[in-house]
Amino acid sequence: MVIILLVTVNLLTLVGDIEQPIVGYGVARVVDSRHSDFKKGDLVWGRTIGWEEYSLITTPEYLFKINHTDDIPLSYYTGILGMPGMTAYFGFFDIGSPKEGDRVYVSSASGAIGLLVGQFAKLIGCYVVGSAGSKEKVVLLKTKFGFDDAFNYKEEHDLDAALKRYFPEGIDIYFENVGGKMLDAVLLNMRHHGRIALCGMISQYNLEQPESVHNLIAVLFKQIRMEGFAVAECYDQYSKFLDFVLPYIKEGKIVYVEDITEGLESGPAALIGLFSGRNVGKQVVKVAQE
Amino acid sequence: MVIILLVTVNLLTLVGDIEQPIVGYGVARVVDSRHSDFKKGDLVWGRTIGWEEYSLITTPEYLFKINHTDDIPLSYYTGILGMPGMTAYFGFFDIGSPKEGDRVYVSSASGAIGLLVGQFAKLIGCYVVGSAGSKEKVVLLKTKFGFDDAFNYKEEHDLDAALKRYFPEGIDIYFENVGGKMLDAVLLNMRHHGRIALCGMISQYNLEQPESVHNLIAVLFKQIRMEGFAVAECYDQYSKFLDFVLPYIKEGKIVYVEDITEGLESGPAALIGLFSGRNVGKQVVKVAQE
Numbered sequence: 001m002v003i004i005l006l007v008t009v010n011l012l013t014l015v016g017d018i019e020q021p022i023v024g025y026g027v028a029r030v031v032d033s034r035h036s037d038f039k040k041g042d043l044v045w046g047r048t049i050g051w052e053e054y055s056l057i058t059t060p061e062y063l064f065k066i067n068h069t070d071d072i073p074l075s076y077y078t079g080i081l082g083m084p085g086m087t088a089y090f091g092f093f094d095i096g097s098p099k100e101g102d103r104v105y106v107s108s109a110s111g112a113i114g115l116l117v118g119q120f121a122k123l124i125g126c127y128v129v130g131s132a133g134s135k136e137k138v139v140l141l142k143t144k145f146g147f148d149d150a151f152n153y154k155e156e157h158d159l160d161a162a163l164k165r166y167f168p169e170g171i172d173i174y175f176e177n178v179g180g181k182m183l184d185a186v187l188l189n190m191r192h193h194g195r196i197a198l199c200g201m202i203s204q205y206n207l208e209q210p211e212s213v214h215n216l217i218a219v220l221f222k223q224i225r226m227e228g229f230a231v232a233e234c235y236d237q238y239s240k241f242l243d244f245v246l247p248y249i250k251e252g253k254i255v256y257v258e259d260i261t262e263g264l265e266s267g268p269a270a271l272i273g274l275f276s277g278r279n280v281g282k283q284v285v286k287v288a289q290e
Numbered sequence: 291m292v293i294i295l296l297v298t299v300n301l302l303t304l305v306g307d308i309e310q311p312i313v314g315y316g317v318a319r320v321v322d323s324r325h326s327d328f329k330k331g332d333l334v335w336g337r338t339i340g341w342e343e344y345s346l347i348t349t350p351e352y353l354f355k356i357n358h359t360d361d362i363p364l365s366y367y368t369g370i371l372g373m374p375g376m377t378a379y380f381g382f383f384d385i386g387s388p389k390e391g392d393r394v395y396v397s398s399a400s401g402a403i404g405l406l407v408g409q410f411a412k413l414i415g416c417y418v419v420g421s422a423g424s425k426e427k428v429v430l431l432k433t434k435f436g437f438d439d440a441f442n443y444k445e446e447h448d449l450d451a452a453l454k455r456y457f458p459e460g461i462d463i464y465f466e467n468v469g470g471k472m473l474d475a476v477l478l479n480m481r482h483h484g485r486i487a488l489c490g491m492i493s494q495y496n497l498e499q500p501e502s503v504h505n506l507i508a509v510l511f512k513q514i515r516m517e518g519f520a521v522a523e524c525y526d527q528y529s530k531f532l533d534f535v536l537p538y539i540k541e542g543k544i545v546y547v548e549d550i551t552e553g554l555e556s557g558p559a560a561l562i563g564l565f566s567g568r569n570v571g572k573q574v575v576k577v578a579q580e
Binding site for chain 2: 179198199200210211212214215216217218219220221222223224225226227228229230233
């Protein structure tokens with residue numbers, strides 16, 4: 001049994017049966033435990049934590065103990081130190097196979113994962129352009145998060161032309177969060193031996209019929225590697241990830257932002273807001289006070 | 291300068307300017323040479339050999355010397371010992387990452403490359419199903435080429451249902467020669483962590499607008515790896531390939547067939563025949579007698 005402090009709003013892992021609480025990633029304190037790895041008082045993060053004040057968790061294999069230190073906000077374990085951070089890290093490094101000088105494009109760049117991918121890419125000397133859905137987000141990407149450039153995809157009636165403007169020599173790595181028309185335009189602009197890390201397709205989740213992709217033949221002609229990624233398969237490497245990311249956080253070399261709303265009742269609006277692009281950074285719902 | 295003995299009919303490498311000979315893969319004898327690696331009388335195979343009786347070759351980096359032995363037909367160097375053989379070998383092993391027991395699906399299975407992929411897969415203990423475009427080809431796949439099963443895609447109005455019949459537990463490796471609707475149906479039937487080796491998309495080459503693919507989200511949800519392949523990038527490993535394939539040929543463990551037409555004038559019909567699925571095995575045009 002855990003008490004929920006924070007739940008996060010994300011998409012792929014949301015499971016909701018009618019009359020059951022939605023399940024997602026969260027941070028919680030254990031109030032009782034019959035499992036030897038967890039004891040009363042432990043702080044944990046993980047998935048299968050419900051949108052509720054108290055949760056009964058029967059899948060402890062998806063829970064991680066938090067060795068909390070005062071200089072790291074607990075909420076970071078819903079984001080940069082949790083699932084989104086690991087998705088950005090393993091998706092970018094394992095599937096993207098980046099090297100210095102690579103040209104990297106990140107869609108949905110002002111979301112929790114995109115922000116981190118862009119910064120990881122800059123840390124190793126890539127050229128990084130992100131797209132987002134408002135003028136404000138574009139400014140933030142360029143000024144606060146260190147992207148080399150950014151554009152508002154809603155203002156581009158021709159995504160292919162937009163990508164050619166920012167990547168006249170093409171794209172080496174595309175970190176895909178969007179799907180649909182964006183992927184089609186990207187395929188036209190990938191470089192030979194480019195890599196596409198498929199980590200999300202938010203534009204497709206609510207469609208009855210998925211949008212079609214027309215330019216897949218580029219994968220053949222340009223010898224592109226496209227690969228789907230599920231962070232859950234990397235959880236056994238959590239400590240490796242912490243060793244990489246914690247020093248950067250402590251040295252202030254990674255900028256991280258959250259959009260925290262208070263109270264379980266604000267959850268539905270926060271969830272729906274993701275689809276209209278309301279949030280910048282990780283959307284978090286605070287359920288109880290620590 | 292080389293005299294052309296055989297030219298092959300294939301698709302991706304055909305280059306034809308009006309009033310210039312079509313260029314493809316061929317086997318030839320050198321009649322004159324200013325390059326120290328090739329001397330008069332040498333037999334060679336390679337690309338950029340024209341559909342013509344005599345050819346001037348200025349790109350010797352794409353020519354391989356043939357150390358001909360009497361028990362191997364020269365024409366094999368247009369197929370199993372040349373580009374199609376290497377495409378099957380490196381596409382299947384490098385991109386497919388096969389292991390014993392994997393379920394392998396090969397489209398265009400009665401073509402030069404598909405026939406070899408199916409046999410390579412059987413050699414390492416995979417379950418292999420191929421599709422082709424006629425009853426006769428399906429019979430050949432099952433009886434002569436050792437496929438576990440085969441079907442005529444033209445008789446299936448629902449490709450998804452057909453694949454579910456042959457792969458009730460899904461597909462681990464898809465060797466893609468076709469594209470379009472077939473790829474869409476395959477995506478629905480891939481297994482978790484499946485691999486798709488894109489080596490050709492013959493259904494798409496003559497379309498003004500490529501067909502669209504609707505089920506790409508499967509790549510994300512099933513963590514599929516899809517990769518385009520170009521054999522030219524493996525030519526530096528030609529001797530490794532010969533070490534693998536020659537013993538199997540000599541021991542009769544690989545069945546190989548060719549469809550050889552006589553005379554340069556038969557070339558156009560042979561080329562067009564590929565698109566209607568006329569040939570079984572490698573389509574070769576014999577231009578001159580050895």
